[in-house]
Amino acid sequence: MKEWPSMTVAVLVGLTVRWAVSLNSYSGAGKPPMFGDYEAQRHWQEITFNLPVKQWYFNSSDNNLQYWGLDYPPLTAYHSLLCAYVAEFINPDWIALHTSRGYESDQHKLFMRSTVLIADLMIYVPAVVLYCCYLKETSTKKKIASAFCILLYPGLLLIDYGHFQYNCVSLGFALWAVLGVSHDWDVPGSLAFCLAINYKQMELYHSLPFFCFLLGKCLKKGLKGKGLLLLIKLMATVVATFALCWLPFCTQGEQTLQVLRRLFPVGRGIFEDKVANFWCSLNVLLKIKSRLSSHTQLMLSFALTLLSLLPACVKLTLQPSLRRFRHSLVACALSFFLFSFQVHEKSILLVSLPVCLILNEVPFMSTWFLIVSTFSMLPLLLKDQLALASVVTTLGFSVACVASFLIFENVSEEELQLKAFSMYVRRHVPGFKIPAKMLKTWFAVSMMTMSLLSLGSITMEPPRRLPDLFPVLVCLVSCLHFLFFLIYFNVLILWDHRNGRNQKKVS
Amino acid sequence: MAASGAAAGGGGRSGGGLGFLSLALGVSLLKCLLVPAYYSTDFEVHRNWLAITHSLPVSQWYYEATSEWTLDYPPFFAWFEYALSHIAKVFDPEMLNIQNLNYASPRTVLFQRFSVIFTDVLFIYAVYECCKCIEEKKAGKELTEKPTFILSVLLLWNFGLLIVDHIHFQYNGFLFGLMLLSIARLFQKRHLEGAFLFAILLNFKHIYLYVAPAYGIYLLRSYCFTEDKPDGSVRWSSFSFHRLIALGFIVCFVSALSLGPFIALNQLPQIVSRLFPFKRGLCHAYWAPNFWALYNALDKMLSIIGLKFNLLDPKKIPKASMTSGLVQQFQHTVLPSVTPLATLLCTVIAMLPSIFCLWFKPQGPRGFLRCLIVCALSSFMFGWHVHEKAILLAILPMSLLSVGKPQDAGIYLLLTTTGHYSLFPLLFTAPEFPIKVLLMLLFTVYSFSSLKTLFRKEKLLNWIETIYLIGLGPLEICCELVFPFTPWKLKYPFVPLFLTSVYCAAGITYAWFRLSISMLPGPAVGKAKLQ
Structure with a gap:
């Protein structure tokens, strides 16, 4: 490739910024007794290193599940174990059972930060580079x-390198899966996706589009011939990968059940903290969390999630295409984020990843979304003293x-890929036009609102009667944006841009 | 960095303005990200100066010595700190207390860091002006392949300036801004303005005296003499007296503004003793990679050989020399010791040929620029107590030349890569290690690839030079990744610095040599090519 120096420069800038962010503080720095996610990750290293596999997910005198008990799937635990071995080599104090609780030092911070960088370098960054190199119908410049x-x-940068988590691993695997599936390496693709799910159960947000797309592919090939073969191959891959990951926990039914109970804590209520999703925003007006029973909440959220997922999934299964697959990834993840049960504010990253993938298709809307998604995590980031970063x-x-991408020059019906939709509407409402100009104004207004709210959150003390004023406002504003984006992406899926172009040729 | 061509990926259509703007914005944002990074004692130096200038009357500025970091910059810089201190008051008045040694509250850090970032606006403007002076050879190229774009990246994203100012902590940005702006003014034939800016610059930081000879000769030769003879030599009769007076007036006016009050207070000797501390050693604790580093290394080697073959009496060898690199005073054992006067003499001799060329064969502003770089580099090579940071004085102006001719681009790549690498010991803390390596790689990859695309047909470096530069990689791995884990670390802690210094000194000496030759007109250049 002729442009490899530019690509190298792009990657190097990304890495530099990553490491520069990691110089900042992490979640729960110097805040006993619970600390934060940083301590959680360290604690998992301690647990996995010192206890036998059977006890990882069980409450015991050595493993108090109230104190950052392991609540991610086995792959995360294995990763922690691997890091623990390195930690043991450098300084055994970091992972000593019991005594290492709340361990903090500059050296340890450096160690933890570098584990993130290494994981990122091995999984996420190469996936991004490869994905962009293999973009279709794009100039080299645009790829870079x-x-x-x-x-x-x-968003990802701040959560992984500031707040401290390993989202780059699960998102990286998901990206490898997208890469595989879109180049017809379906088996490696589904393998990568199973790894992603086994690293973080939140990856289930992406599972439906994968399922529907692959099923659609099989259906297209005919369920009696090649399609069936592919289906069997995929099923075998999935079962095998899961079995391998869960091997130590499969021996006893109780083990498996306990892990599942840890992964899906249904009892914890419809949402915790402030999340920019539908339920949390609705709670501001109607106190649903206290009014409805836990079971009703669960049923309600399940029904609404399913309802919002349905159109995209059905369309994708019937007419699988790569473009629609990417859009469905966004729409489904967004539906899950908005309507499902027990959502964390960081889960917005699962929506952001597929949005990143369509950055070059619909730059204006994608950029807008990605900025809003980062903004929606502002309360969390401020808590971690990451305001400047x-x-x-x-x-x-x-x-x-x-x-x-010169996003402001590219706001037209065509560029927003809404041609087919507007033609459809025009059949019923003559003279209908997508208000592209108005969209720019909205964008400006939205940016202004977000800047003002950020400024307020950072500099102003909230009134005493409303201590949560700014977080709630941030959630409300972001949630409104997300609902708007959900509609937009569903429109993209249902009225495909391609059809529009074809119709134009015909007429 | 938009340099990734990314930023400008689509920018092709909208012209250079957007590209430049995003480059400048991008680098400023990166600087903001570096706020929590490590800072050196220079941070305390500048905090102390803020306190001195804020809480003491002018008459005591150069006498105050509570902290060991006394004020040792010329008066304009003191006034600059005085102005800053009024804003500092709003952030945290405690930092303005002279007794508060090593005070570094989060707000103090924030203020100091942002003061550097904001004053860099002058640097950005200067780069913008410099880019206008570069003539575009071919129109219709892609924006990212245009010399102006490349030049703006090379200057704005300069690795050395980034780490020295925004991690190590110093105010070089706006000072280099003044220098580049003054160079740009000379290119634009606005000589008086250029001279004025340079006079101001000298009164901010006297290290710029290194390049004063080039300014003096150029202004005298090409501004005060208005005409040349047909063969290019000077026409004595064209001397314009009132031009000289104008220049003289400007220089005297600025100097009077700066030094006047102190002369009135009869403090000039005190200021001079603060500005030129010859009591410090020939080399800094970490030897700057110059001629004296090679000289010291040779001395060291000779003494070791001497001891081995019993040519030297071990009792006569001073103790300190055994721990070279750790102490300020390096005593030579075999070779003669070097006095400040000797270094001055060497510096002048090294400058002379290029100065002569500037006088006898002036080649317009480009010739001046070349001479300026030779002067800066010569001072770096032979000066007394030179800091490794002074290499920036040659690297930044050299960027301007590099986008002009392929030969200069070759010298530039050699000089910058070696010079930047020699700055690595400035940042020795572990968390900053990835940053310096990544930034260095970033800048090096960009400078090589962009200059190669700019001069497609030419070969920029020959194979020896290439091998030398590649050698920096293993050197870094040995010094910072392998050596600390070997048992020698405790016994010979100075070895990595020694190796870095000597290795880089070889490259910089070579670059200086090639640059000096390129200054000579006509056949000499041909010879240089043959080599």
């Missing part, structure tokens, strides 16, 4: 620009997107 912007996406990386990302 996409890679550059995706690597600079502030958040503002700076968000601004940097915006500059990169504006400069590389």
Whole structure:
């Protein structure tokens, strides 16, 4: 490839920014007794290293599940174990059973930060680079620009390198899966996706589009011939991968059940903390959390999630195409985020990843979404003292997107891929036009609102009667945006841009 | 960094303005991200100066010595700190207390870091002006392949400036801004303005005296003499007296503004003793990679050989020399010791040929720029107590030349890569290690690839030079990744610094040599090519 130096530069910038963010504080730094996610990850290393596999997910005198009990699938536990071996080699104090609780030091921070960087370098970054290199119908410049912007996406950066988590691993596997599936390496693709699910159960947000797309592929090939073969192969892959990952826990039924109970804590209520999803926002007006029983909440959220998923999934199964697959990934993940049970604010990253993938298709809307998604995590980031880093990386990302995709010049019906939709509407409402100009104004208003709210959250003390004023406002504003984006992406799926183009040719 | 071509990926259509703007914005944002990074004692130096200038009357600025970091920059810089201190008051008044040694509250850090970032606006403007001076050879190229774009990346994203100013902590950004702006003004034939800016610059930081000879000769030769003879030599009769007076007036006016109050207070000797501390050693604790590093290394080697073959008496060898690199005073054992006067003499001799060329064969502003770089580099090579950071004085102006001719691009790549690598010991803390390596790689990959695309047909470096530069990689791995885990670490802690210094000194000496030759007109250049 002729442009490899530019790609190298893009990756290097991404890495530099990553490490620069990691110089900042992490969640729960110096805040006993519970600390934060950083301590959780360290604690998991301690548990997995010192206890036998059978006890990892069980409450015991050595493993108090109230104190950051392991609640991610086995692959996360294995990863922790691997890190623990390295930690043991460098300094055994870091993972000593019991005594290492709340261990904090500069060296340890450096160690933890580098584990994230290494995981990122091995899984997420190469996936992004490869994905962008293999983009179809795109100039080399655009490919590099996409890679550059995706690597600079502030949400993931801030959560992984600031707050401290390993989202890059699960998202990276998911990206490898997308890469595989879209180049007809369906078996490796589904393998990668199973790994993603086994790293973080939240990856289930992406599972339906994968399922529907692959099923649709099989159906297209005919369920009596090649299609059946593919289906069997895929099923075998999935079962085998799961079996391998869960091997130590499969020996006893109780083990498996306990892990599942840890992974899906149904009893914890419809939402915790402030999340920019539908339920939390609705709770501001109607106190559903206290009014409805836990069971009703569960049923309600299940029904609404299913309802919002349905159109995209049905359409994708019947007419599988790569473009629709990517859009369904966004729409389904967004539906889950908005309507499902027990959502965390960080889960928005699962929506952001597929949005990153369509950055070069619909740059304007994608950029907008990605900025809003970072904004929706603002209360969390402020708690971790990442205000400066958040503002700076968000601004940097915006500059990169504006400069590389010229997003403001590309706001037309065609560029937003809404041609087919507007033609459809015009059949019923003559003279209908997508208000592209108005969209720009909305964008400006939305940016203004977000900037003001950010400024307020950072600098102002909330009134004493409303201590949660700013987090709630942030959630409300973000939630409104997300609902709007959900509609937009569903429209994209149902009225495919391609059909529009074909119709134009015919007429 | 938009350099990834990314930013400008689509920017092709909208012209250079957007590209430049996103480059400048991008680098400023990166600087903001570096706020929580490690800072050196220079942070305390500048905090102390803020306190001194804020809480003491002018008459005591250069006498105050509570902290060991006394004020040792010229008066304009003191006034600059004085102005800053009024904003500092709003952030945290405690930092303005002279007794508060090593005070570094989060707000102090934030203020100091942002003061550097904001004053860099001048640097950005200067880069913008410099880019206008570069003539575009071919129109219709892609934006990212245009010399102006490349130049703006090379200057704005300069690795050395980034780590020295925004991690190590210093105010070089706006000072280099002044220098580049003054160079740009000379390119634009606005000589008086250029001279004015340079006079101001000298009164901010006297290290720029290194390049003063180039300014003096160029202004005298090409501004005060208005005409040349047909063969290019000077026409003595064209001397314009009132131009000289204008220049003289400007220089005297600025100097009077700066030094006047102190002369009135009869403090000039005190200021001079603060500005030129010859009591410090020939080399800094970490030897700057210059001629004296090679000289010291040779001395060291000779003494070791001497001891081995019993040519030297071990009792006569001073103790300190055994721990070279750790102490300020390096005593030579075999070779003669070097006095400040000797270094001055060497510096002048090294500068002379290029100065002569500037006088006898002036080649317009480009010739001046070349001479300026030779002067900066010569001072770096032979100066007394030179800091490794001074290499920036040659690297930044050299960027301007690099996008002009392929030969210069070759020298530039050699000089920058070696010079930047020699700055690595400035950042020795573990968390900053990835940053410096990544930033260095970033800048190096970009400078090589962009200059190669700019001069497609030419070969920029020959194979020896290439091998030398590739050698920096293993050197870094040995010094910072392998050596600390070997048993020698405790016994010979100075070895990595010694190796870095000597290795880089070889490259920089070579670059200086090639650059000096390129200054000579006509056949000499041909010879250089043959080599």
